[in-house]
Amino acid sequence: SLIVKMSTSNISLPVDTETPTKEDVPFAVPLSPKHISTRHRQFSIPSPIPCRRTRTTSVSKMAAESDLLNGTVVSFCREKGHGFVKPDNEERNVFLHISDIEDEYVVQTGDRVEFRTIPMPPKCVERMAVEVRLIELDKHKPHQRWDNKSDF
DSSP: OOEEEEEETTEEEEEEOSOOOTTTSTTOEEOSOTTSOGGGOOEEOOOSSOOGGGOOHHHHHHHHHSOOEEEEEEEEETTTTEEEEEETTOSSOEEEEGGGBOSSBOOOTTOEEEEEEEEOTTTOOSEEEEEEEEEEOOTTSOOOBTTOOTTO
16 A cells, blocks of 8 residues: 655645545445455445435425326336336426335336426436326236335
8 A cells, every 4th residue: 555645734644546445435335245355345426316215305395395297107117216207298208216106016107197396416407206106007007016026
């Protein structure tokens, strides 16, 4: 390990040239298996899309104050954890994250849902659906509960 001391005025800062650790990047998520030493693990950048558990109070308030919309699920992949909803009377689809679905059934293409929207980070140009609830299941498809892992 090479440590260099740099002085600026009366301040002396150690500079470590080794790979960053979790302590250096506290918000990172380890990608490597557990048997690799902590000092040499790789880290990924966190997702820019805030799921319900990481949403700030101000964004949660913004969601609660937005209009309640209805729409149709145009795609959803349980394995990937996201899909899209086509709002009634609107052209653009809205992003749907698995953490924002508040029902016991897995949504599928053709299901009718009600939801609110918030701007989607990082650019806040597109919108994402939050507080998503099923209002009508597609009668032509069997539906699973979230705890059923047989087809997952």
